[in-house]
Amino acid sequence: xxxxxxxxxxxxxxxxxxxxxxxxxxxxxxxxxxxxxxxxxxxxxxxxxxxxxxxxxxxxxxxxxxxxxxxxxxxxxxxxxxxxxxxxxxxxxxxxxxxxxxxxxxxxxxxxxxxxxxxxxxxxxxxxxxxxxxxxxxxxxxxxxxxxxxxxxxxxxxxxxxxxxxxxxxxxxxxxxxxxxxxxxxxxxxxxxxxxxxxxxxxxxxxxxxxxxxxxxxxxxxxxxxxxxxxxxxxxxxxxxxxxxxxxxxxxxxxxxxxxxxxxxxxxxxxxxxxxxxxxxxxxxxxxxxxxxxxxxxxxxxxxxxxxxxxxxxxxxxxxxxxxxxxxxxxxxxxxxxxxxxxxxxxxxxxxxxxxxxxxxxxxxxxxxxxxxxxxxxxxxxxxxxxxxxxxxxxxxxxxxxxxxxxxxxxxxxxxxxxxxxxxxxxxxxxxxxxx
Amino acid sequence: xxxxxxxxxxxxxxxxxxxxxxxxxxxxxxxxxxxxxxxxxxxxxxxxxxxxxxxxxxxxxxxxxxxxxxxxxxxxxxxxxxxxxxxxxxxxxxxxxxxxxxxxxxxxxxxxxxxxxxxxxxxxxxxxxxxxxxxxxxxxxxxxxxxxxxxxxxxxxxxxxxxxxxxxxxxxxxxxxxxxxxxxxxxxxxxxxxxxxxxxxxxxxxxxxxxxxxxxxxxxxxxxxxxxxxxxxxxxxxxxxxxxxxxxxxxxxxxxxxxxxxxxxxxxxxxxxxxxxxxxxxxxxxxxxxxxxxxxxxxxxxxxxxxxxxxxxxxxxxxxxxxxxxxxxxxxxxxxxxxxxxxxxxxxxxxxxxxxxxxxxxxxxxxxxxxxxxxxxxxxxxxxxxxxxxxxxxxxxxxxxxxxxxxxxxxxxxxxxxxxxxxxxxxxxxxxxxxx
Numbered sequence: 084x085x086x087x088x089x090x091x092x093x094x095x096x097x098x099x100x101x102x103x104x105x106x107x108x109x110x111x112x113x114x115x116x117x118x119x120x121x122x123x124x125x126x127x128x129x130x131x132x133x134x135x136x137x138x139x140x141x142x143x144x145x146x147x148x149x150x151x152x153x154x155x156x157x158x159x160x161x162x163x164x165x166x167x168x169x170x171x172x173x174x175x176x177x178x179x180x181x182x183x184x185x186x187x188x189x190x191x192x193x194x195x196x197x198x199x200x201x202x203x204x205x206x207x208x209x210x211x212x213x214x215x216x217x218x219x220x221x222x223x224x225x226x227x228x229x230x231x232x233x234x235x236x237x238x239x240x241x242x243x244x245x246x247x248x249x250x251x252x253x254x255x256x257x258x259x260x261x262x263x264x265x266x267x268x269x270x271x272x273x274x275x276x277x278x279x280x281x282x283x284x285x286x287x288x289x290x291x292x293x294x295x296x297x298x299x300x301x302x303x304x305x306x307x308x309x310x311x312x313x314x315x316x317x318x319x320x321x322x323x324x325x326x327x328x329x330x331x332x333x334x335x336x337x338x339x340x341x342x343x344x345x346x347x348x349x350x351x352x353x354x355x356x357x358x359x360x361x362x363x364x365x366x367x368x369x370x371x372x373x374x375x376x377x378x379x380x381x382x383x384x385x386x387x388x389x390x391x392x393x394x395x396x397x398x399x400x401x402x403x404x405x406x407x408x409x410x411x412x413x414x415x416x417x418x419x420x421x422x423x424x425x426x427x428x429x430x431x432x433x434x435x436x437x438x439x440x441x442x443x444x445x446x447x448x449x450x451x452x453x454x455x456x457x458x459x460x461x462x463x464x465x466x467x468x469x470x471x472x473x474x475x476x477x478x479x480x481x482x483x484x485x486x487x488x489x490x491x492x493x494x495x496x497x498x499x500x501x502x503x504x505x506x507x508x509x510x511x512x513x514x515x516x517x518x519x
Numbered sequence: 520x521x522x523x524x525x526x527x528x529x530x531x532x533x534x535x536x537x538x539x540x541x542x543x544x545x546x547x548x549x550x551x552x553x554x555x556x557x558x559x560x561x562x563x564x565x566x567x568x569x570x571x572x573x574x575x576x577x578x579x580x581x582x583x584x585x586x587x588x589x590x591x592x593x594x595x596x597x598x599x600x601x602x603x604x605x606x607x608x609x610x611x612x613x614x615x616x617x618x619x620x621x622x623x624x625x626x627x628x629x630x631x632x633x634x635x636x637x638x639x640x641x642x643x644x645x646x647x648x649x650x651x652x653x654x655x656x657x658x659x660x661x662x663x664x665x666x667x668x669x670x671x672x673x674x675x676x677x678x679x680x681x682x683x684x685x686x687x688x689x690x691x692x693x694x695x696x697x698x699x700x701x702x703x704x705x706x707x708x709x710x711x712x713x714x715x716x717x718x719x720x721x722x723x724x725x726x727x728x729x730x731x732x733x734x735x736x737x738x739x740x741x742x743x744x745x746x747x748x749x750x751x752x753x754x755x756x757x758x759x760x761x762x763x764x765x766x767x768x769x770x771x772x773x774x775x776x777x778x779x780x781x782x783x784x785x786x787x788x789x790x791x792x793x794x795x796x797x798x799x800x801x802x803x804x805x806x807x808x809x810x811x812x813x814x815x816x817x818x819x820x821x822x823x824x825x826x827x828x829x830x831x832x833x834x835x836x837x838x839x840x841x842x843x844x845x846x847x848x849x850x851x852x853x854x855x856x857x858x859x860x861x862x863x864x865x866x867x868x869x870x871x872x873x874x875x876x877x878x879x880x881x882x883x884x885x886x887x888x889x890x891x892x893x894x895x896x897x898x899x900x901x902x903x904x905x906x907x908x909x910x911x912x913x914x915x916x917x918x919x920x921x922x923x924x925x926x927x928x929x930x931x932x933x934x935x936x937x938x939x940x941x942x943x944x945x946x947x948x949x950x951x952x953x954x955x
Contacts, residue, residue, distance in 0.1 A: 153896055155896065155907060156896075156897060156898050156899055156902040156903050156906065156907055157898050158898075159851070159852060159899070159902045159906060160841075160847060160848050160850075160851035160852060160902075161847060161848065162847055162848065163847065166847075190892065190895075193892050194892050194893060197892060197893060356838060358842065359838035359839055359841055359842040360837075360838045360841055360842075360847065360906065361841075361847050362841045362842050362844070362845050362846055362847040363842075364842060364845070365842050385907070388906070389902070389903075389906040389907045390893065390906065390907045390908075390909075392909065395831065395834075395909070398831075399835060399838070401796075402792060402795035402796045402835070403795055403839070405596075405795055405796055405797075405798045406794065406795040406796075406798050406799075406800060406801050408798070409798050409800070410798055411596060411597060411598055411599065411602075411796065411797050411798040412596050412597065412598065414596075415595070415596035416595060416596060454938060455934075455938065456626065456629050456630050456633060456934060456937055456938060456941075457630060457633060457826065459626075459937075459938050459941035459942060459945070460589055460591065460592075460941045460942060460944060460945030460948070461592065461945070462592050462593050462594075462945065462948075462949065463592055463595070466592040466595045466596075466825065467592050467825075470592065470595060470796065470824070470825040470826065471591060471592055471821070471825045471826045472826075473826075473828065473831070473909045473910065473911065474909065474911065475909060475910065475911035498891075498892060501892055501895075502890060502891065502892060502895050505892075505895035505896045506895060506896060508896060509895070509896030509897070509898065512896070512898075513898065
């Protein structure tokens with residue numbers, strides 16, 4: 084039988100058993116078989132020799148703003164309000180357009196793949212343009228169109244955005260790679276009416292709700308002052324958690340809020356780098372785990388993070404949690420890798436399709452080199468992934484059964500073209516900002 | 520005039536002015552000139568085109584255990600005592616030998632260079648063997664021979680170690696790359712007598728003192744109980760800070776201790792990854808900075824960290840400090856880069872020779888690629904180094920005027936040989952540990 088890809092001799096990370104050397108047959112976008120002697124059984128169009136390599140599910144990044152690529156490192160080490168109002172919002176107001184989003188999104192998607200991300204859950208504007216870039220590069224995405232009470236991008240009001248989401252949902256419903264989602268920006272930018280409309284639309288279309296929540300203490304205090312309820316309680320009072328919900332950040336939750344999320348199978352996208360860097364704060368996730376809240380990992384946008392390395396994100400999160408809890412055993416390496424893969428898949432209600440290496444699942448797989456000084460010796464691949472390795476070692480990326488990065492070179496796009504475009508926008512943004 | 524190396528068209532990070540495109544002429548181990556038109560003026564044996572690259576001083580890693588390479592990832596996510604007594608000490612007891620240290624040290628040195636480290640300040644045993652590996656690979660090092668009250672490695676007592684340090688100091692005194700140092704392990708493994716002898720020897724030979732200090736709260740509590748003094752006060756009462764001192768970790772200091780360090784020009788080696796991962800704790804460094812304590816960055820050994828990425832370490836440290844102080848402006852990117860370079864050089868009392876790019880200083884220089892998707896666009900090279908880039912982008916490393924890594928390939932050693940040796944020791948350690 085002819086198949087698309089055969090991965091041979093890789094150290095395969097299946098979460099239900101010990102890492103084992105094995106082969107994977109991939110065809111029609113899916114994992115057809117995992118086993119020995121597959122090279123005899125199948126004739127593959129592409130054979131990837133994964134000797135001395137880890138073969139694992141791709142990372143699922145559950146909170147991003149992919150088209151903010153060109154704002155990476157534009158302004159740092161500043162108070163949040165100054166950063167937003169004096170730097171980010173002015174350039175967004177000036178530059179945000181369909182063309183800009185298309186270009187910036189392909190840059191962001193390229194950077195995601197370089198970091199082993201095979202699916203991302205985005206929140207931004209002009210999702211149709213992002214979708215075009217997503218399909219071009221071949222990554223999997225859930226594209227949350229931002230909903231706010233005031234005019235943004237090319238929308239005059241939230242109702243226009245809801246109409247747009249309906250249209251996009253319809254346009255991409257047969258896409259193998261793209262889902263749309265409703266992304267009310269936050270409880271401080273969306274009033275009750277638009278939060279409820281967002282939720283109703285998501286339920287009607289059976290799509291995800293994606294919201295920033297409890298990112299700062301200020302947000303929590305303001306919510307209590309205004310509604311008498313904490314943010315999760317407030318959203319719960321609106322029936323917000325009836326569908327599939329990802330709340331991003333969520334570092335200021337009390338136990339009752341954790342209970343609400345757990346009870347509703349809602350998920351948290353942890354964004355440790357961004358939270359620390361902007362000094363939004365941090366929280367121990369021990370109680371979240373004990374309450375059974377599903378955790379996943381987000382990178383946030385590169386304007387605040389400023390990179391898309393999931394390996395850095397899980398390393399940072401694991402280490403910080405150990406210190407915060409005065410307990411080096413919390414969030415061990417294997418659990419962190421699960422949170423960043425199947426945890427993310429669960430958050431997006433896609434754990435039947437992606438997030439682990441299983442026969443019948445979509446082939447979203449990354450291959451990590453261990454035949455290098457940084458990875459040797461290796462006693463435990465999970466430990467190395469979380470504590471020792473970096474994206475440099477992620478060599479090949481397969482998404483939906485197609486190879487999109489081979490030996491760190493992107494397959495479907497010209498990297499130099501992307502770099503030149505970034506430089507072009509950089510010049511324009513610097514001119515606008517009068518940076519000399 | 521003939522010179523060794525010409526670096527042309529690089530974005531040069533000199534801390535006293537804005538990053539500027541320029542050329543650097545290097546000869547006889549030193550920076551001869553920085554300026555335009557150097558290509559016409561000098562005939563270089565090697566020309567490095569640094570177009571679209573950052574040219575900066577190499578990182579100075581002020582706390583490491585370079586020969587612990589083969590214990591990387593051997594045991595993680597464990598309580599400190601279990602990790603030490605059940606995993607690290609047994610394998611050290613079994614395997615530590617001259618041969619082992621020589622092999623493990625070259626692995627560690629190779630990994631340091633891959634991470635842009637041009638000088639490291641080590642603490643371990645069998646320094647003569649480490650020195651051999653250091654010279655072979657061409658890195659700069661201060662080799663602190665560990666002093667403990669009980670027999671270790673091949674020493675029966677501390678006096679043997681002091682004699683060894685004298686011998687090594689003499690043997691390597693003409694070395695361009697190597698200094699020896701006295702490294703009393705900690706106040707809980709060295710009694711008053713050996714701490715004073717360590718200090719006296721360091722003062723006599725004019726070499727560095729390097730000690731673990733106030734890494735855990737337990738250590739502080741025990742010290743107070745035993746001596747009535749906090750650790751820094753206790754060492755001060757012994758005259759320990761009269762010479763050049765690097766204290767590693769130091770996350771449990773009060774203000775009076777910070778004052779003592781500042782007054783004595785003693786330096787701290789910050790080891791954030793290790794402290795978080797083992798759950799030793801963390802401290803805000805705001806007060807340290809206000810008291811004028813010189814800060815530098817250490818990676819600690821790979822048995823606890825588990826990598827040698829200085830970029831990861833400065834990124835983590837900067838972000839954590841912002842969150843701890845609820846202040847995103849603390850430790851801005853340029854300051855972090857200075858801490859990791861000239862701060863480290865100051866800690867080792869070598870800031871007249873290394874740590875910045877200045878005419879007359881040793882040419883310890885790293886070249887970082889920015890012509891890649893992860894680094895584009897680029898508004899500020901300092902921001903990118905701290906928040907966006909990883910060691911993957913460190914392409915070339917020059918130490919003492921000689922190129923030791925070219926386009927991420929080590930020049931003076933065979934990387935495959937090092938990898939094979941690591942696998943050999945891994946098998947032996949796994950056999951010993953009955954890891955299946």
